[in-house]
Amino acid sequence: MxxxxxxxxxxxxxxxxxxxxxxxxxxxxxxxxxxxxxxxxxxxxxxxxxxxxxxxxxxxxxxxxxxxxxxxxxxxxxxxxAGNEPERLALLREHEARVVAQIAALSRSLDLVRHKVAVYEDLIGHEPQPAQAPA
Structure with a gap:
């Protein structure tokens, strides 16, 4: 075959x-x-x-x-x-830096969302619910 x-x-x-x-x-x-x-x-x-x-x-x-x-x-x-590994590495490092920055921004956003959830849970008297991972 x-x-x-x-x-x-x-x-x-x-x-x-x-x-x-x-x-x-x-x-x-x-x-x-x-x-x-x-x-x-x-x-x-x-x-x-x-x-x-x-x-x-x-x-x-x-x-x-x-x-x-x-x-x-x-x-x-x-x-x-072979022969262009330094350029490949530079490209990947640049992208890595962008991903790290995105993760930091998302983490800040998540902190704010969690804070607002807690405010509303306190306001309406609900017990805090654990965050659920997507299925």
Whole structure:
């Protein structure tokens, strides 16, 4: 069995990454994949486990607020291979600083929300309720 025959279809990759089929095609057009997927006879895309791993990394980076142009630049650097590690590191450190700042801002927001909840619980005489984690 060849690699193309054994690869993953776009639906399987969508399921495993949480991206829609439309988003996968968009990522391909935008140069977010390390390599264009192979094609089966008939033109259907075939992805590898490596593609799934890369896309999962991109999903996390995107969810953390990394803009698509920065993800594209990171992809270009990774695609070009060894020799640009300092630039990749700088890109990731810049993003890390943005994420840390976002966490600090969210923490301040959460403190304020908790304070307001306590004010209203006192006002209407309710027992404080523990915060619930999302299901």
């Amino acid at each position: 060849t690699q193309v025959e054994a690869g993953l279809g776009i639906g399987e990759v969508a399921e495993r990454t949480g991206l829609s089929v439309h988003a996968l095609r968009f990522y391909e057009r935008e140069g977010i994949l390390l390599a264009a997927p192979a094609r089966r006879p008939g033109g259907r895309r075939v992805y590898t486990e490596g593609d799934v791993g890369w896309l999962n990394l991109c999903v996390v980076l995107r969810a953390s607020g990394m803009p698509l142009p920065v993800i594209r630049r990171y992809t270009e650097l990774a695609r070009s291979g």
